[in-house]
Amino acid sequence: MQILDGKATAKAIKNELKEAVDTRKRNGKKIPHLAAILVGSDGGSMTYVGAKVKACDEIGFESTLIRYDETISEQVLLDKIDALNNDNSIDGFIVQLPLPAHIDELKVTQAIDPRKDVDGFHPMNLGNMVLDLPGFLPATPAGIIELLRRYEIETEGKECVIIGRSNIVGTPLSIMLGRNKNPGNCTVTLTHSRTKNLKEVVSKADIIVAAMGRPEFVTADMVKEGAVVIDVGTTRVEDATKKKGWALKGDVKFDEVAEKCSYISPVPGGVGPMTIASLMINTLRAMELKNN
Numbered sequence: 323m324q325i326l327d328g329k330a331t332a333k334a335i336k337n338e339l340k341e342a343v344d345t346r347k348r349n350g351k352k353i354p355h356l357a358a359i360l361v362g363s364d365g366g367s368m369t370y371v372g373a374k375v376k377a378c379d380e381i382g383f384e385s386t387l388i389r390y391d392e393t394i395s396e397q398v399l400l401d402k403i404d405a406l407n408n409d410n411s412i413d414g415f416i417v418q419l420p421l422p423a424h425i426d427e428l429k430v431t432q433a434i435d436p437r438k439d440v441d442g443f444h445p446m447n448l449g450n451m452v453l454d455l456p457g458f459l460p461a462t463p464a465g466i467i468e469l470l471r472r473y474e475i476e477t478e479g480k481e482c483v484i485i486g487r488s489n490i491v492g493t494p495l496s497i498m499l500g501r502n503k504n505p506g507n508c509t510v511t512l513t514h515s516r517t518k519n520l521k522e523v524v525s526k527a528d529i530i531v532a533a534m535g536r537p538e539f540v541t542a543d544m545v546k547e548g549a550v551v552i553d554v555g556t557t558r559v560e561d562a563t564k565k566k567g568w569a570l571k572g573d574v575k576f577d578e579v580a581e582k583c584s585y586i587s588p589v590p591g592g593v594g595p596m597t598i599a600s601l602m603i604n605t606l607r608a609m610e611l612k613n614n
Contacts (some may be wrong), residue, residue, distance in 0.1 A: 324473075325582050326552070326587040327337075328465070331472050334596035336381050339602055343382040347462055354609040355384040355438065356601075357406055357415035361425070362392030366558060367418045370598075374416075377598050383605060386412070394423045394443065397484050400433050407435040413609035414440030416601070419490075437611070440604035443490065453495055458604045463495035466531065470505040475550055475585060482508040483524050485540070485573070486533035491554055495531060532573035542578040546596030551579060551586040 335473060343353060343584050352380065360371045378385035385428040399417075406415050415438055421427050436441065436446040442460035442597055450457030470477060494510060499508040508529065513520055515534075524530060524544045532540045533554035555573030572589030580586050587593055 323583050324585050325537050326469055327374065327583050328469060328471060328549065328587060328592040328595040331469055332465075332599040335468070335507055335599040336377060338382045339606055342440065342606060345422060347382070352413075352609060353382065353384055354605045355386070355413050356605045357386040357388060357412050358391070359388045359399070359406075359417045360392045361394055361404065361418070361421055364420065366468075366556065367420070367561070370545060370594075373594075373598055374601060377397070377602055381602060383602070392422045394422075394425075396413040396429070398427060399430060401412065403430065403433045406486070407433075407438060412438065414438045414605040415528065416441045438608060440601055442494075442604065442609055448494065451494060454501065454587035459498070459600070460490060460494045461600040461604065462491050462554065462593060462597045463498055464603075465598075466495060466554070466593060467498055467505055468600065469552075469593070469596050470586070473585065475505065477505040478507040480508050480528040481526060482529040482531065483511045483513060483535065484531040485513050485524065486531075486535070486554070487512050487514045487519070492531075492535040495533075499529075534573055536573055537571035538573070538575040540574040540579060542582055545579050545582050547582050548584045549582065551583050552593065553587050553589050556594060572594070 333414055338599055346353060346435045353450060356442045358371050358374055360367060375385050376389055406412050419427060419432055421430065431443045432445065434444055436444045439447055439458055442458040447457040477499065484492050484496050496510045496512045499506055511523060513523055517523060521544050525546055527549060529550045530545065531552045531554060535555055535557060537555065537557045551574055553572035553574040557571050559571045561569035570590050
């Protein structure tokens with residue numbers, strides 16, 4: 323069993339990006355600038371945004387964090403998005419999800435200029451992804467693909483089962499892994515809460531991607547010997563033994579599943595850092611497309 327170390331892989335990517343930024347600095351060119359909007363005080367969102375700002379500092383990007391109370395009106399948020407769309411100093415920006423219930427997430431996503439949509443959630447970028455046209459790929463699926471690539475995991479002809487059909491992870495990843503590319507050329511089964519005989523379906527997979535947000539859902543009896551397991555889940559679970567009072571759990575019961583795997587990604591330290599690395603790649607690309 324080998325650990326898919328997303329933390330170490332993301333560090334290597336950030337070092338590559340830092341070299342690119344240093345070269346731009348030496349040549350007097352613009353430095354990428356990423357902005358992030360955080361609404362409310364959700365613990366997970368605050369952690370992720372903080373990690374994104376830290377990554378910008380490490381690479382040498384400029385960053386701007388814009389915070390709003392959870393009572394902010396939808397219109398105020400949309401007005402801020404419009405301002406960022408028209409701010410030439412900002413190359414890309416994200417609106418951290420989830421948003422408060424009174425704000426329409428789809429409306430917010432559609433309001434972002436696709437050329438600055440470094441999360442890759444805008445319908446135009448998702449459409450480009452489906453057609454394999456240039457655009458920004460969703461950060462988490464792109465991070466998973468890059469992790470598979472850098473570990474040289476064979477995907478061609480493999481049976482891949484993805485658990486979870488979200489527009490952020492499961493659905494776009496199913497398209498990317500089914501493409502005639504490397505990594506890719508998988509036979510992909512996209513499962514969800516209505517899938518019958520889910521355990522049986524998953525147990526046949528060469529590659530399992532767990533992305534449903536249910537802590538330790540995937541157990542050893544669902545995994546065949548030698549499978550590759552990618553755990554996308556990140557759920558805070560109460561744990562009195564921890565100083566913080568909670569522990570971060572993935573969708574895979576790691577201790578018992580790991581023994582059966584050829585490769586497995588941990589939580590934390592697996593897909594999460596790769597998502598941030600992909601966001602940084604998209605930000606550099608957004609800047610390059612506008613300011614060669």
